[in-house]
Amino acid sequence: MTRPLPRRLLQCAATLLVVTGMAACSSDPATTETTATSTAPPMPTPLIGSVLAPPIPVPATDGRTHLAYELVLTNALPGNATLNSLTAKTGDRSLLTLSGDNLKYWTRALGDTATPTTVIPAGGTAIVWLDVVVDNGAEPPSDITHSVDLTVSKPIPGLVPAKVTQPVAPVTVATRKPVAIDPPLDGANWVDANGCCGTSSHRMALNPINGALWAAERFAIDYVQMTDDFRLFSGDPTKLESYAFFAAPIRAVGPGKVVAVVDNLPEQVPSKTPSGLPLDQYGGNHVVQDLGDGNYAFYGHLKPGSISVKAGEDLEPGQQIAELGNSGNTTAPHLHFHVMDNPDPLAANGLPFVIKSFRLDERLASAESVNKLFTGQPAPLQPGFAARDEVEVLPLDRDVMTYSVAQ
Numbered sequence: 403m404t405r406p407l408p409r410r411l412l413q414c415a416a417t418l419l420v421v422t423g424m425a426a427c428s429s430d431p432a433t434t435e436t437t438a439t440s441t442a443p444p445m446p447t448p449l450i451g452s453v454l455a456p457p458i459p460v461p462a463t464d465g466r467t468h469l470a471y472e473l474v475l476t477n478a479l480p481g482n483a484t485l486n487s488l489t490a491k492t493g494d495r496s497l498l499t500l501s502g503d504n505l506k507y508w509t510r511a512l513g514d515t516a517t518p519t520t521v522i523p524a525g526g527t528a529i530v531w532l533d534v535v536v537d538n539g540a541e542p543p544s545d546i547t548h549s550v551d552l553t554v555s556k557p558i559p560g561l562v563p564a565k566v567t568q569p570v571a572p573v574t575v576a577t578r579k580p581v582a583i584d585p586p587l588d589g590a591n592w593v594d595a596n597g598c599c600g601t602s603s604h605r606m607a608l609n610p611i612n613g614a615l616w617a618a619e620r621f622a623i624d625y626v627q628m629t630d631d632f633r634l635f636s637g638d639p640t641k642l643e644s645y646a647f648f649a650a651p652i653r654a655v656g657p658g659k660v661v662a663v664v665d666n667l668p669e670q671v672p673s674k675t676p677s678g679l680p681l682d683q684y685g686g687n688h689v690v691q692d693l694g695d696g697n698y699a700f701y702g703h704l705k706p707g708s709i710s711v712k713a714g715e716d717l718e719p720g721q722q723i724a725e726l727g728n729s730g731n732t733t734a735p736h737l738h739f740h741v742m743d744n745p746d747p748l749a750a751n752g753l754p755f756v757i758k759s760f761r762l763d764e765r766l767a768s769a770e771s772v773n774k775l776f777t778g779q780p781a782p783l784q785p786g787f788a789a790r791d792e793v794e795v796l797p798l799d800r801d802v803m804t805y806s807v808a809q
Contacts, residue, residue, distance in 0.1 A: 445568075446558070446561045446562055447478070447566075447568045447570070448477060448478060448479050448483050448552060448554055448562055448566055448568065449475050449476065449477060449478065449483065449522075449550060449552065449568060449570050450475070450476045450478050450570075451473060451474060451475045451476070451548070451550075451570035451571035452473075452474050452571050453471055453472065453473060453474070453571050453573040454471065454472040454473075454474055454529075454608075454615060454617055454751075455471060455472075455617065455751045456471070456573050456574060456575060456576040457469035457470065457471035457532075457534065457546070457573070457575055457576065458575075458576045458578055458580065458753065458754050459536075459542035459575065460580045460598075460621075460754035460755075460756065460796045461538050461756065461794070461795045461796065462598070462599075462795050462796040462797075462798050463762055463792055463795050463796070463797055463798050463801055464798060465537065465538050466535040466536065466537055466538055467535065467536050467537070467538055467540070467542055468533055468534070468535050468598065468599050468754075468796070469532075469533070469534040469535070469542065469543075469546075469575065470531075470532070470533050470598055470599040470605070470620060470621070470754075471532055471534075471573075472529050472530070472531055472532065472608070472617060473488075473529070473530040473532055473548060473570075473571055474512075474527060474528075474529055474571075474615070475522060475527065475528050475529075475530065475550070475570065475571075476522075476525075476526070476527045477522040477523065477524060477525060477526050477527075477528075478525075479524060479554055479556060479558070479562065480524050480556055481524055481554060481555035481556030482521050482522065482523055482524065482554070482555040482556075483521070483522045483552050483553070483554050483555075484520055484521050484522075484552060484553045484554075484555075485505055485509065485520040485521075485522070485528075485530075485550060485551075485552050486501060486502075486505075486520070486551045486552055486553060487499060487500065487501035487502075487505060487550070487551045488500045488501075488505055488530060488548060488549070488550050488551075489548065489549045490532065490534055490546050490547070490548055491546070491547050491548075491549070492543035492544070492545060492546055492547070495543075497534045497536075497543060497546065498532065498533075498534050498535075500530070505520055505530070506518045506519060506520045507601070508530055508531050508532070508601065509528055509529070509530045509531075510528065510529055510531075510606065511523075511526060511527070511528050512526070512527040512528060512529060512608075515603075515606045515607075515608075529606075529608065531601060531605060531606065533598075533599040533600070534546065542575060543575055544574070544575055545572065545573065545574050545575060546572070546573050546575060547569060547572045548569065548570050548571050548572070549567060549568070549569055549570075550567070550568055550569075550570055551565075551566075551567045552565075552566055552567075552568070553565055553566075554566060578695075578696075580753070580754040580755050580756050580796070581656070581693055581694075581695065581697040581741060581753070581755050581756075582755070582756050582757075582758050582794055583655035583656050583693070583699070583741075583755050583756070583757060583758065584653070584654075584655050584656060584719045584720060584757070584758055584807060585653070585655070585757055585760055585803075585805035585806075585807055586625070586652055586653050586654075586655050586701065586737060586739050586805075587625060587627075587650060587651075587652065587653065587726075587737065587805050587807070588650075588651065588653070588805055588806065588807045589627065589650070589804065589805060590763065590803075590804040591627050591628040591629070591630070591632075591763070591802060591804070592625050592626075592627050592802070592803050592804070592805055593625065593626050593627070593628060593766065593772075593775075593781075593800070593801070593802050593803075594623050594624075594625070594797040594798065594799055594800060594801040594802075594803070595623070595624040595625070595626055595736070595772055595799070595800070596622065596623065596624045596799065597621070597622070597623045597624075597797060597798055597799040597800075597801070598620070598621050598754075598796060598798060598799065599798065599799070600799055602799060604619040604620070604621075604622040604623075604624070604740075605619070605620060607619045609748045609749070611746075611748055611749040612749060614749075616748060616749050616750055616751060617751055617752055618700075618740065618742050618746075618747060618748050618749070618750045618751065618752050619740055619752055620740075620751065620752030620753075620754075621740060621741065621752045621753065621754050621755065621796065622738060622739065622740035622752060623738070623739050623740070623797065624736045624737070624738055625726075625736055625737040625738075625739060626647065626734065626735070626736045626775070627646070627647035627650065628775070628781065628802070629646060631780055632775075632780040632781045632783065633775065633778065633779070633780050633781075634734070634775040634776060634778070634781075635672075635734075635778060639672055639673040639734075639776075639778065640671055640672055640673050640674065641672070642669060642672060642728060642735060644672070645672065645734065645735045647726060647735065648705075648726060648727070648728070648735040649705055649708070649725040649726060649727070650725065650726040650737075651722045651724075651725060651726075652701055652704065652722065652723055652724045652725060652726055652737060653719075653720050653721065653722055653723065653807045654691065654699075654717040654718065654719055654720065654721045654722075654723050655691075655693070655699055655719065655739075656691075656693045656699070656717075656719050657693075657694075657716070657717060657718055657719055658691050658692045658693045658694055658699075658716070658717060659691070659692045659714065659715065659716050659717070660689060660690070660691055660692075660711050660712060660713050660714060660715045660716075660717060660723075661690050661691065661692050661698070661713060661745045662688075662689070662690040662713060662745060663688075663689055663690075663709055663711065663712060663713050664682075664685075664686075664687050664688050665687045665704070665706065665707065665708075665709040666687070666706070667683055667686055667687050667706060667729045667730060668706060668729065669705070669706060669727060669728045669729055670728050670729065670730070670732055670733070672728060672733065672734045672735065673733055673734065673776075674733060675733055676730075676731055676732070676733075679730070679731055681748065683730055683731070684730055684731040684748070685700070685702040685703070685730050685731075685738065685747045685748075686702055686703040686704065686727065686728075686729030686730020686731070686732060686738075687702075687703070687704040687705070687706055687708075687709060687724070687727060687729045687730070688700060688701055688702040688703070688704060688730075688747065689701045689704070689709060689711060689723055689724060690745050690747065691717060691723075692745070693741070696743055696744075696753075697741050697742075697743070697753055697755070698741065698742050698743070698744060698745050698750070699739070699740075699741055700738070700739065700740050700741070700742060700747050701723065701724065701737065701738075701739055702730065702737070702738035702739070702747070703726075703727055703728060703729050703730050703732045703735075703736060703737065703738050704724040704725065704726070704727045704729060704737075705724065705725040705726060705727030705728075705729070706727065706729060708724045708725035708727065709723065709724040710722060710723060710724065711723045711724075720807045733776075734776065740752055741753045741754070741755045754796055755796065756794040756795050756796050757792075757794070757795070757796070757797065757805075758793070758794055759791065759792065759793050759794075760791075760792055760797075760803050760804065760805050760806075761789065761790075761791055761792070761803060761804040761805075761806075762789060762790055762791075762792050762797075762801060762802075762803055763789045763802050763803060763804055764783045764784065764787055764789070764801075764802035765783065765784040765787050765800050765801055765802060766781050766782070766783060766784065766800035766802065767781075767782040767783055767784045767785070767800075768782070768800075769800075770782075771783070771800065772800065783802075784800075
């Protein structure tokens with residue numbers, strides 16, 4: 403969580419090539435081959451864009467299907483490019499339009515996720531975090547095109563005018579289905595903190611690893627458990643025993659083999675921010691499990707000495723694998739859980755998942771509700787929320803749930 407469970411993973415500060423001129427065409431055979439399938443005439447475009455990973459539709463607890471993904475935009479001009487609006491479409495149907503302050507809210511310069519912006523400097527790169535939604539039951543789009551309206555500070559006569567609307571980064575929506583899992587915890591009042599699909603520190607954690615950007619935590623959840631009076635702890639917040647859910651059993655979410663275990667890292671002091679951790683200690687003590695079909699489950703920040711499984715062991719759904727702890731990059735006991743497309747907890751792309759069944763009891767009123775939890779106050783709840791049973795949907799940020807694990 404940004405506050406108060408920071409996931410301060412690396413933020414990239416890249417040195418980018420500043421392009422000082424543009425050519426209207428190229429005789430490079432590779433370029434010709436790349437653009438041969440396009441029916442549009444060649445045109446100079448201020449922005450170079452791509453999607454970090456194709457979106458995968460996932461149904462969620464708000465009754466809608468979400469396509470959460472990231473658009474990477476690089477300014478190829480010698481002056482600033484200011485984004486005015488961005489539209490995502492499928493065919494002629496508009497799916498999402500962001501403009502003005504709303505677009506600014508979802509956009510950050512690469513390496514500075516703390517500062518919303520719509521200005522991309524010469525040679526700079528920005529990320530736009532997108533959440534395209536359709537009603538559950540409606541057919542998700544099979545492809546998405548993007549159009550950006552922008553203003554350039556240094557037009558190029560005959561090539562680039564001061565105001566431009568350009569297409570960028572068309573993407574084919576992935577056809578894979580989210581993996582269906584059992585819950586990793588038992589009991590009531592489990593809060594989804596930092597979950598999909600807004601601008602949480604999980605969603606915005608893009609990790610520059612081995613020369614590439616990865617969004618391993620795109621759908622990650624920090625699980626904490628409230629008491630019956632909707633508080634997080636009782637007593638001294640620096641003491642692990644003040645958190646009643648500390649050492650709660652962690653359960654395997656499905657069948658599959660353990661591929662990695664780390665169990666040699668100490669507990670951190672709650673309410674204190676760790677510093678100086680090397681990259682391989684950010685997740686704390688953890689287990690990685692192969693769920694099959696390219697899905698890997700990550701269970702992080704586990705209690706030292708509590709892991710009861712080993713690499714190579716086949717797990718059954720509901721099997722206890724560890725206890726909830728406070729190891730690694732964490733300021734309070736919690737379970738960090740996510741699903742990813744390879745076994746590396748950071749050099750991977752996060753995948754959506756759905757939980758087979760659970761009770762959705764409440765929803766915290768706002769992000770400020772989460773902050774209140776960590777000051778010892780009761781968390782305000784969303785007024786008039788209707789509790790309900792949920793089947794095969796993704797929990798969303800601030801959901802409060804009861805989980806029951808078959809054992």
